[in-house]
Amino acid sequence: MCGRFTLATPASKLMQLFHLPLFPDLIPRYNIAPTQLIACVRVLEDVRQAVQMRWGLVPSWATDLSIGSRMINARSETVAEKPSFRKAFAERRCLIPADGFFEWEKTADKRKQPWLIHLEDHQPFAFAGLWERWRPRDADRSDSTAEVLTCTILTTSANADMSPLHDRMPVILSPEDYATWLSHLATPGQLNQLMTQLPEGRLHRYPVSPAMNRPSFDSPENIQPLN
DSSP: OOOOEEEOSOHHHHHHHHTOSOOOOOOOEEEEOTTSEEEEEEEETTEEEEEEEEESOOOTTOSSGGGGGGOSEEETTTTTTOTTTHHHHHHOEEEEEESEEEEEEEOTTSOEEEEEEEOGGGOOEEEEEEEEEEOOTTSOTTOGGGOEEEEEEEEEEOOTTTTTTOSEEEOEEOGGGHHHHHOTTOOHHHHHHHSSOOOTTSOEEEEOOGGGGSTTOOSGGGGSOOO
């Protein structure tokens, strides 16, 4: 799964990676948590753009936002059939930029030791994501400010790099697959081929301070190797 991640890469580098003319002016983040606003790359009216969305997908038919806290991840194996995700999977796929994510190891003394997982040299990458529009039932349909954009990160079975920590991992897309993932013309077969494990050996990991277990603790300390 993926319950916390980091994004400290400068906007100029993200613009280059995702072929964007603009990127939101974000501060470095070292402990991004569910229900917070995160950067997402989507295609709208054939234009690729980066926007901020609330992490935790809320289906358009939901009565309130609270359901999003339980939908921060979507299983790639069932995403095309699940009522909460299937419409977004068919029509609203996105890329979620990151440069690291966290997973927890259950230790012998029953503690939860966090580990940072990253690519070589902490290079940025993209999770495969879905996004949705939601608005309160009593909102004026003409009031665009009432609309809330939400998103989720897809997961798949863990590869050998991740399996010592968890049996699931986020779907991480290769840059050459970004356009296909975002395309409205992509076929189910093409999409299924993308929702796979990252090849073994690409991910690196090391333990970090348990201080990051608190979502409110957002500091560069969270990505420093634990002594």
